[in-house]
Amino acid sequence: METERLFVALTLPAPVRAVLAGFARPLTGVTWTPPAQLHVTLRFLGDVATDALPPLMERLAKIRVAPFVLSIEGAGSFPPNRPPRTLWVGVGSGHPRLFQLRQRLDDALLASGLQLDLRTFQPHVTLARATEVPDCGATPWLNQHRQIAAPPFLVEAFDLYASELRPEGALHTLKRSFPLAK
Template sequence: MTKRLFIAIDLPELTRQLLTRLDPHIRGARWIDPAQMHLTLAFFGDVSDEIALALHERLSAIRFGAFFLPITGAGMFSAKGAPKIIWIGVGKAHPHLFQIHKRAHEAALAAGLEPELRPWHPHITIARCRDVAPQSLRKFLKANADLDAGMVRVEAFHLYSSKLTPAGPIHTRELTVQCSGGL
């Protein structure tokens, strides 16, 4: 049996509410359910139970200190010029965030998973787009280019399984790795 797995940092309720209130109601842009908003550290796709157990063990061994992470700016990812994802920026190349990302990938490799070769761009997905004209997003992106959504205290990261349903993904927390000190 397999599970669709990813590692993420959860966001505080106040941050999720603030990001939800940014919704400009652009036709074709589907805002993410606030309960689903998170910062993905790594996505693994379908993983066998055996490798999932090894990953669980390796991730549990990661030690890190708590830190604050700035939530700033807005942008979009596109495919062939068409907007696909509207996102909020995270971290401004924060070294502690990149260290956790690196350790999570090392744990995945040690558990037998293949590394993701694409560059990592830390972000919070706030909307998914279908048939949205790029010009309809310009006003929103310009207005939020310098967004300052405050700081998030990172004290843990989580391994989630994700089940895709017609109503959207259902995420189930499989593991929590707490910080071992820090701020």
């Protein structure tokens, strides 16, 4: 059975990606996300059978949420209270339509028979990944950029991506875009 590694995301507009990419600095032990791949993950699906894609896309196409504006602000890291492994910037903290979209997405995915991770949804844009080296530059960067911000943007669609893991990093390919309600 053929599968594809998939995720659902909000694609950031080019001006927002450009602002966020401008915060990247050469730092020991830190690998920055390529600007073209900066996004807000709504749901990671993992490996999905290719024959399950048409009905899945049909359900995703029926999701309706009014378009909304998202803000991007505040840097943080995962895991909390430990040396940073992921540097991120926060997105639309508490925006009701973002969470409404996530809930309707989850409903559609569950109705499609997919198993979902039950972790709390913490919307963010992954800016970089850090290694556990003693002189890693992630913590000083984070301390300097906690108040990071980018222009707010209008969310008018969500996207289904395939993610191919490669030695140089994941390659994300847009499968289909789904417009929100008009």
